[in-house]
Amino acid sequence: MGKLFSKENQEVFSNPLNLNNPVVVQVLGICSALAVTSQLKPAIVMGLSVTVITAFSNLIISLIRKTIPNRIRIIVQLVVVAALVTIVSMILKAYVYDVSVMLSVYVGLIITNCILMGRLEAFAMQNGPWESFLDGIGNGIGYAIILVVVGFARELLGAGSILGFKVLPQAVYDLGYMDNGMMTMPAMALILLGCVIWAHRAYNEEKK
Amino acid sequence: MNTSSNTYTVVYASVMVVIVAFLLAFTSTVLKPKSDYNEKVDKQKQILASLNIRDIDNEGVEAKFKEVVVADMVIDTLGNVKAEKGGFDIKKKDINPENLPVYMCKVNGVDKIVVPVVGKGLWGGIWGYVAVETDKMGTVYGAYFSHESETAGLGAIIAEYEGFQKQFAGKTIYNESGDAIALSVLKKGKNVDGVGVNNRCDAVTGATLTSNGVNDMLHDSLKKYMKFLKNNAK
Numbered sequence: 001m002g003k004l005f006s007k008e009n010q011e012v013f014s015n016p017l018n019l020n021n022p023v024v025v026q027v028l029g030i031c032s033a034l035a036v037t038s039q040l041k042p043a044i045v046m047g048l049s050v051t052v053i054t055a056f057s058n059l060i061i062s063l064i065r066k067t068i069p070n071r072i073r074i075i076v077q078l079v080v081v082a083a084l085v086t087i088v089s090m091i092l093k094a095y096v097y098d099v100s101v102m103l104s105v106y107v108g109l110i111i112t113n114c115i116l117m118g119r120l121e122a123f124a125m126q127n128g129p130w131e132s133f134l135d136g137i138g139n140g141i142g143y144a145i146i147l148v149v150v151g152f153a154r155e156l157l158g159a160g161s162i163l164g165f166k167v168l169p170q171a172v173y174d175l176g177y178m179d180n181g182m183m184t185m186p187a188m189a190l191i192l193l194g195c196v197i198w199a200h201r202a203y204n205e206e207k208k
Numbered sequence: 209m210n211t212s213s214n215t216y217t218v219v220y221a222s223v224m225v226v227i228v229a230f231l232l233a234f235t236s237t238v239l240k241p242k243s244d245y246n247e248k249v250d251k252q253k254q255i256l257a258s259l260n261i262r263d264i265d266n267e268g269v270e271a272k273f274k275e276v277v278v279a280d281m282v283i284d285t286l287g288n289v290k291a292e293k294g295g296f297d298i299k300k301k302d303i304n305p306e307n308l309p310v311y312m313c314k315v316n317g318v319d320k321i322v323v324p325v326v327g328k329g330l331w332g333g334i335w336g337y338v339a340v341e342t343d344k345m346g347t348v349y350g351a352y353f354s355h356e357s358e359t360a361g362l363g364a365i366i367a368e369y370e371g372f373q374k375q376f377a378g379k380t381i382y383n384e385s386g387d388a389i390a391l392s393v394l395k396k397g398k399n400v401d402g403v404g405v406n407n408r409c410d411a412v413t414g415a416t417l418t419s420n421g422v423n424d425m426l427h428d429s430l431k432k433y434m435k436f437l438k439n440n441a442k
Contacts, residue, residue: 069217076224083228087235094239097246104357185362 004130013134016142019204023146024197028114032106033147034189040163042102043151045092047144049107051137053084054116058136060084061124068125077120078111085110115139150192158183251296258322258337258352259315260377262370277322279312287435300326300335305432313339320349321440323433327425330363330417332356334425340381342442345406348391351376353422363418372412380406381430381437389430393423 022028029050036046057080061068068076089107092100100107110116119139124132155161157180160168168177182188210216249266252273256264264272280295285305295309303309303326311322319342326335336353340346354367366372376391383390383402390407392400395416411419430437 067211067220069211069220071212072217072221075221079224079228083232086232090235090239090243093246094242097243097250101250 009131009134012131013138016135016138017145018142018200021142021146021200022115022118022139023143023193024200026115026118027197028118029143030190030193032109032113033143033150033193034186036103036106037147037151037154037189038158038184038186039102039155040148040151042099043147044144045096045099046103046106047140047147049088049092050110050113050115050143051140053081053088053110054119054140054143055133055136057081057084057116058119058124058132059129061120062127062129062132065125073125074117074121077117081116081120082111115143146193146196149196150189153192154183154189158188254352254354255311255322255337257373258339258350259313259320260339260350261315276315277311277313281310281312283308283310283433283436285432285435287439300324300333308432308436310433310436311337315349321437323430323437325425325429327421327428329355329358329366329421330415331358334358334366334418334421336366336422336425338376338381338426338430340437342440344386344441346381346386346437346441348376348379348381350374355418358418359415362412362415365412365415366418366422369412372410375409379409381426383407389427389434391426391430393419393426395419 016022020026023030023033032046032050037043057077060080061077064076085108088110089100092103092107119135123135127135152162155163156167160166160173160179180188249269252269253264253266256262256269256272256276259276261272261276279292281289281293282291282295282298283289285308290307295311298307298309303324309324313320313322320339321342322337322339324335324337326333328334332355334353334355336351338351339349341349351373353373355364358364358366379391381389381391384404388402390403392403392408393411394400394403394408395411411423
C-alpha cells in the first residue's frame with residue numbers, strides 16, 4: 001500500500017490540480033470549458049465525465065501500451081477514447097437526459113479534448129497503469145475544478161441561482177439589481193477564465 | 209514480439225475494432241429502453257409546454273399527457289385523416305406532406321389542436337409545437353420551440369426564454385382574408401405585405417438568422433396543416 005501512495009504518485013495526482021493544471025496552466029480544453037459552464041449542473045456533469053474518461057482511457061492505454069503498434073498508436077488511443085465517450089454519452093442519455101440535452105455535442109467532443117490525447121501520449125504510453133490512472137483522475141479533476149468555478153460564477157451572476165435554485169432574494173431585485181445577461185454568453189466565460197488564470201498565477205508567484 | 213510488423217498492426221487493429229464494436233453494441237442494447245423512455249417523456253413535455261402546461265416533473269408528464277391529448281392522428285396535406293393513432297411515433301425526419309402527425313387535445317374542456325413544426329435554424333435543426341384554437345381565425349393558444357445547436361445566449365433564446373414562446377399566444381395564424389398563413393417572426397419596424405398586427409411576433413435581437421428560421425418553419429409547416437385546421441374550425 002505504501003508504494004501505491006508514494007510521494008511520486010501523490011505528485012502525479014496533485015500536480016494537475018494546481019501547479020500543472022490542464023486548463024489554467026497548459027490552457028487545454030478551453031472550448032468545452034467555455035461552452036458548458038453557463039450553469040453549474042452541466043459544468044459538474046461535464047467535469048465528472050471528463051474525469052471518468054481521462055482516468056479510464058489512461059488506465060486502458062497504459063495496460064496495453066506495450067502491445068500497441070507504434071505506427072497506429074494515435075488511432076488506438078482515439079478508438080479507446082471514442083469508445084469510452086460513446087459509452088458515457090449513452091449512460092448520460094439514459095440516466096440524466098436533461099443534462100445530456102444541455103451538454104449536447106460537447107459530450108461527443110470530449111473525444112477531441114486536448115487534455116485526453118495529451119495525457120495518453122505524454123503519460124500513459126510511458127507509465128504503469130496505477131500512475132496513469134492517478135494522472136487521469138488528477139487531470140480530470142483539475143479540469144472539473146475550473147469548470148465548476150466558472151460555472152458557479154456564471155450561474156450566480158447570470159441567473160441569480162445555483163444549481164437551478166434561486167439564491168438571490170427578490171428583495172435584491174427590488175433594489176434595482178439585475179441579472180447580468182452577458183454572463184450567460186461564452187465570451188464572458190473566456191473573460192472569467194482569464195481572471196482565474198490571473199489569480200492562479202499571482203498566487204503561485206507569491207509562493208515562489 | 210515485433211510490434212511494428214505489418215501483419216501485427218493489421219491484426220491488432222482488426223481485433224481492437226471488433227472488441228470495441230461488441231462493447232458499444234452491448235451498452236447500447238442495455239441502455240436503449242431507458243433512453244427511449246426519456247426521449248418519449250421529453251417529447252410529451254414539449255407538447256404539453258406548447259399547451260402552456262409547463263413546470264411539471266418527469267413523473268407527472270405521462271399521466272398529464274394522457275389526460276390532455278385525446279388523439280395523436282396522422283393526416284396528409286389535403287386534410288384527410290390517415291390514421292387515428294400513431295402520430296406520436298412519427299420521428300421529426302419522417303414528417304412529410306403525406307405523413308403529418310397532429311395532436312387533438314382538450315384543455316379544461318376546450319378543444320385545441322397541436323401541430324408540430326420543423327425547420328432549420330442557423331447551425332442545425334429547429335422544431336416546435338404550436339397549439340391552435342379551433343376557431344375561424346386560427347388563434348394560437350401556445351407555442352414551444354427548441355433547437356439542436358443554435359448559439360447559446362442568442363439563437364438558443366427561442367428555447368430558453370419563455371417570453372419568446374409566450375408572445376405567440378393570442379396571435380392568429382391566418383392573414384385577414386384567411387386564405388394564407390401569415391403568422392410571422394419579424395424584426396420590429398419591418399413590414400411584410402399580408403402580415404397584420406395580429407400575425408407578428410418579435411424576433412430575437414442578435415439572432416436574425418435563427419429568427420428567420422423560425423419564421424420560415426412556421427410558414428412551411430403550418431401551410432401543410434392549413435386544410436386540416438380549416439376543416440376542424442368551428
